[in-house]
Amino acid sequence: MISFIGRSIVQKIITLFFVSIVSFLIIHLAPGEPSQVDPLNPKFTREMVERFRAEFHLDKPLYQQYLYFYRDLFSGKTISWKDNQPVFKKIWERFLNSLPLFVVGTILTWTISFPVGIRSAIFRGGIYDRSATFFSYLLISIPGFFFAYILIIFVVNHFHVPVIGMETFGMGDTAGFNRAMDRIWHLLLPSLLGATAGIAVLSRYVRSQMLEVEGQDYVRTAKAKGLAPDQVHYKHALRNALLPFVTMFGLILPGLIGGSVIIESIFAWPGMGRMAYEAILARDYPIILTLNFVSAVLVLIGTFISDLLYLLVDPRIRL
Amino acid sequence: MENATINSQNKGLEEPLAPKRTRLEEFWRLFRKNRLAIAGMVFFILFFALAIIGFGLTRGSAPILNPAMVRLQDKLRPPLALPNLERLQPHEVPKLGIYIFGTDDLGRDVFARMLQGSWVSLTVGFVAVGIAVLIGIFLGGIAGYYGNRHIRVGQLLAGALLIMGAALLISRLLWAGSVLLICGAACIFISRQMKKALKRDPRSAAARLWYFKTLSIDTVVMRFVDIMLCFPSFFLILTVVALLPASIYNIMIVIGLTSWMGTTRFVRAEFLSLREQDFVAAARALGLNNFRIIFRHMIPNAVAPVLVSATIGIASAILTEAGLSFLGFGVPPPHATWGNILSDGKRFIFDAPWLTFVPGIAILIVVLSFNLFGEGLRDVLNPKLRERH
Numbered sequence A: 001m002i003s004f005i006g007r008s009i010v011q012k013i014i015t016l017f018f019v020s021i022v023s024f025l026i027i028h029l030a031p032g033e034p035s036q037v038d039p040l041n042p043k044f045t046r047e048m049v050e051r052f053r054a055e056f057h058l059d060k061p062l063y064q065q066y067l068y069f070y071r072d073l074f075s076g077k078t079i080s081w082k083d084n085q086p087v088f089k090k091i092w093e094r095f096l097n098s099l100p101l102f103v104v105g106t107i108l109t110w111t112i113s114f115p116v117g118i119r120s121a122i123f124r125g126g127i128y129d130r131s132a133t134f135f136s137y138l139l140i141s142i143p144g145f146f147f148a149y150i151l152i153i154f155v156v157n158h159f160h161v162p163v164i165g166m167e168t169f170g171m172g173d174t175a176g177f178n179r180a181m182d183r184i185w186h187l188l189l190p191s192l193l194g195a196t197a198g199i200a201v202l203s204r205y206v207r208s209q210m211l212e213v214e215g216q217d218y219v220r221t222a223k224a225k226g227l228a229p230d231q232v233h234y235k236h237a238l239r240n241a242l243l244p245f246v247t248m249f250g251l252i253l254p255g256l257i258g259g260s261v262i263i264e265s266i267f268a269w270p271g272m273g274r275m276a277y278e279a280i281l282a283r284d285y286p287i288i289l290t291l292n293f294v295s296a297v298l299v300l301i302g303t304f305i306s307d308l309l310y311l312l313v314d315p316r317i318r319l
Numbered sequence B: 001m002e003n004a005t006i007n008s009q010n011k012g013l014e015e016p017l018a019p020k021r022t023r024l025e026e027f028w029r030l031f032r033k034n035r036l037a038i039a040g041m042v043f044f045i046l047f048f049a050l051a052i053i054g055f056g057l058t059r060g061s062a063p064i065l066n067p068a069m070v071r072l073q074d075k076l077r078p079p080l081a082l083p084n085l086e087r088l089q090p091h092e093v094p095k096l097g098i099y100i101f102g103t104d105d106l107g108r109d110v111f112a113r114m115l116q117g118s119w120v121s122l123t124v125g126f127v128a129v130g131i132a133v134l135i136g137i138f139l140g141g142i143a144g145y146y147g148n149r150h151i152r153v154g155q156l157l158a159g160a161l162l163i164m165g166a167a168l169l170i171s172r173l174l175w176a177g178s179v180l181l182i183c184g185a186a187c188i189f190i191s192r193q194m195k196k197a198l199k200r201d202p203r204s205a206a207a208r209l210w211y212f213k214t215l216s217i218d219t220v221v222m223r224f225v226d227i228m229l230c231f232p233s234f235f236l237i238l239t240v241v242a243l244l245p246a247s248i249y250n251i252m253i254v255i256g257l258t259s260w261m262g263t264t265r266f267v268r269a270e271f272l273s274l275r276e277q278d279f280v281a282a283a284r285a286l287g288l289n290n291f292r293i294i295f296r297h298m299i300p301n302a303v304a305p306v307l308v309s310a311t312i313g314i315a316s317a318i319l320t321e322a323g324l325s326f327l328g329f330g331v332p333p334p335h336a337t338w339g340n341i342l343s344d345g346k347r348f349i350f351d352a353p354w355l356t357f358v359p360g361i362a363i364l365i366v367v368l369s370f371n372l373f374g375e376g377l378r379d380v381l382n383p384k385l386r387e388r389h
Helices: A002-029 A046-055 A062-074 A087-122 A127-141 A144-159 A176-214 A217-224 A229-241 A243-251 A261-266 A272-281 A285-313 B002-014 B023-031 B035-058 B110-145 B153-170 B174-200 B205-210 B217-229 B233-243 B248-257 B261-275 B278-285 B290-326 B338-348 B354-381 B383-388
Strands: B150-152 B213-216
Touching (some): A087 A285, A144 A176, A144 A261, A176 A229, A261 B233, A272 A285, B023 B354, B110 B261, B110 B290, B110 B354, B217 B261, B233 B290, B290 B338
16 A cells, blocks of 8 residues: 555656656747747837846756746746746636636536436436437537537526626625625536536446446345335445546546636636636746646646545455 | 268358348448437538538639628628628629528628538548547557567667757757767667677676666556646647647647547557457467558457547547637638637627527537447447447
């Protein structure tokens, strides 16, 4: 156990090192330079560009830039090239905006997909199962931005509530209840959109896991003993089918920093995805690289946690 | 007498025991049962035909259906509207005599633009997935077939020196870079000498150090897959596409280069199990070279899961391309793609909903058909799944 943990931590640190190199190379070897973002601006004289390049070490060779960047990153001193704000502060602000979307989206995903998947597995081949299957394919295939506009038209026309942004402009000093309702309406659509693909995929997965377990001998035995169907399905089958999903708790972690670029742009939601998008357009390398690094760290921690959980939960795996 | 019995026995063995079907017939018999998959296949073929016809009709300097013709007199006409013949110049009159999908805010025919965009979606889907599948089969094949071979110290040294030299050259350190490149070339030369030295004296310490085994090829390839999986894929694609000049080919290449990891894993797993099977051992015993074993014997047996993941990969590549052109990346403006028709039309969503719904539903139908077709293929090609239904 200890040796497994030690080995996988070393392995993950090596992976992280290579990720940092690859992402750095991708950004810096692409054509164009951040100092050329706005060539038509008359303030950008030759001296300004030179000063800019010297200030951010852009005139140094690539490996020195790499060392400078990661030294700053680990000492927490990285600053955005656009407005000189500390990167971690900017990310933290946007993270707090994205967090509600992530939390509500995750709750929606897990609470909707489990009942749907279990029911389709129990009534396999029936009309419910077939329509659930078709709907999950539909949800996987629908482009997020198109679905967003359908939902916006629907909600605006039928409920007459505004949905764009984090809250309605000028709601600052209204009473508590109205304000809370306003926030909820604004939160609901983007988090539902963020959850659609998750719901579709996870419910299919729940269904196939349940089918797998329902075909096992002990479930047949339980049925043959004359147990009530509910007891067979929910006690004998479901508990064993849940095993792989415990490990998936680790895999949601990277979603924390993901934030959908498209959905946040449509809803003018000032979250992480939008910040990434703006940083990409402005060639704000420190923000792009930091986001990339943080999300790689989260992916690695997530897989590590899911490996550990699998070890703890499944007695068949002993190292 | 004896001959006769043997003959009759042989005859009995040669006679077909059951009505014999070819692989294709068997495949079709199973596939036909899945109605959703059949619908997917029909739309798949329709889309293919439409995209090719659309490419023919909208290309060139004087296309039959001009997707870039601006008719401000006829802007924002609803679907199935007739052109306003009195106010149009003769060369502006649409050839079909009707706006099947209406016109947009510049009076461009949405039907012609959709046809032009369908070709973009088709080529992006197929080329991106083609690139991903080629890389996946190559790397997965290497990891699966040669996986237990090790990289030796000498090879590692030569490779590291060459790569570092190239990196230094790119970052404009010409002097140090060329020195490292020369060192790398020297390593290749030394390893030839070491081979001779090893033959002469198998216990020479230098030669043994030079041939010391480090990582296995399998480890290297699969760690590389892990590294690539650490990147958030849409964010990575967006970054690279935003940095590169706007072109549809860049999008295809970038999507292809960032989506090969799944195929690599499939192919590796298949190759690992195929490598141990009798027919591969037999092929090796016959003295076939590795190249022939891989391409004639193993890849045809490993292709089923790849085919399935490729079909579903096309669907997600089309979605990714639509998302990118919705955000304004990709093909430069006068050229239409489904994503940018929708993106241009979103400003008129309450006045001209067809500008949102036509491309949106088109993307939905195409992606859905690819997904259904792929899932149908998976059910048919994977006997384990088949029994359960």
